[in-house]
Amino acid sequence: VLRWRSYGESDKIVTFLTRDFGKLTGIGKGAKNSRKRFPNSLEILARVQVQFRQRQEASLAFLESCELLGPRAAPMDPERLAYGAYLTELAEQMTVEWSPALSTYELLDEALRSLEEGPATAALLRAYELKLLECAGFATPLDHCCECGTTLANPDTPEIFFAPSAGSFCCMGCGHRREGLQHDGLQAISAELVARLRTLRQIPLQRGCENSLGPQRDTAAQITGQLLALHLIRPLQSTRTIEQLTRSRS
Numbered sequence: 001v002l003r004w005r006s007y008g009e010s011d012k013i014v015t016f017l018t019r020d021f022g023k024l025t026g027i028g029k030g031a032k033n034s035r036k037r038f039p040n041s042l043e044i045l046a047r048v049q050v051q052f053r054q055r056q057e058a059s060l061a062f063l064e065s066c067e068l069l070g071p072r073a074a075p076m077d078p079e080r081l082a083y084g085a086y087l088t089e090l091a092e093q094m095t096v097e098w099s100p101a102l103s104t105y106e107l108l109d110e111a112l113r114s115l116e117e118g119p120a121t122a123a124l125l126r127a128y129e130l131k132l133l134e135c136a137g138f139a140t141p142l143d144h145c146c147e148c149g150t151t152l153a154n155p156d157t158p159e160i161f162f163a164p165s166a167g168s169f170c171c172m173g174c175g176h177r178r179e180g181l182q183h184d185g186l187q188a189i190s191a192e193l194v195a196r197l198r199t200l201r202q203i204p205l206q207r208g209c210e211n212s213l214g215p216q217r218d219t220a221a222q223i224t225g226q227l228l229a230l231h232l233i234r235p236l237q238s239t240r241t242i243e244q245l246t247r248s249r250s
């Protein structure tokens, strides 16, 4: 369940990410009160098996019943809930109604399970963001310069450039040339950080969770945030909660 809202006295309009149909929104008649057809199953982050009918030319599916598959454990702590809300909100924005998105579905499923079982880490969010962009067809090359194609993992050049407006990385030579042309807002970043991001995108999500980003954590968040911003339809709501939690913790 990606999100839901009340409709009238007793109905819910719920958006799911489904294995077979991509994103899907349906109306659950009496869902607020029916413990039989919808037993605690239409809450955000719930993993469910949903039975529905699609009425011809109706944009909303008709939800018949919904069974909760997980999580069944005790409610998550505020931090993991906030992270989960962020994961689902991103998946919601990166998918299209009735357009199958199996890789995104599997990624979100894996990420939510990681969150249920393990700690909320910044590395999990970064890995998820990079993989999600890849699933949506927006993967940025992280191994070679976007202009001349030279490898970015060169021990002789500890710094490279990031172009936030294009969401691309380039080598020092091309970066300086672009700066000479007064190109907008290039940001020098360490090549090692880009190598870490590349690893996070490649390795299984679960292993990514254990990967510490160290002192470059904030820069990593800023870069992936800028990569995402190029493709988001509207500003994210859930980032504010994560920022507040991070601030209160430090």
Ligand SMILES: [Zn+2]
Pocket (backbone or CB within 6 Å): 145, 146, 147, 148, 149, 150, 170, 171, 172, 173, 174, 175
């Ligand atoms: Zn170059």
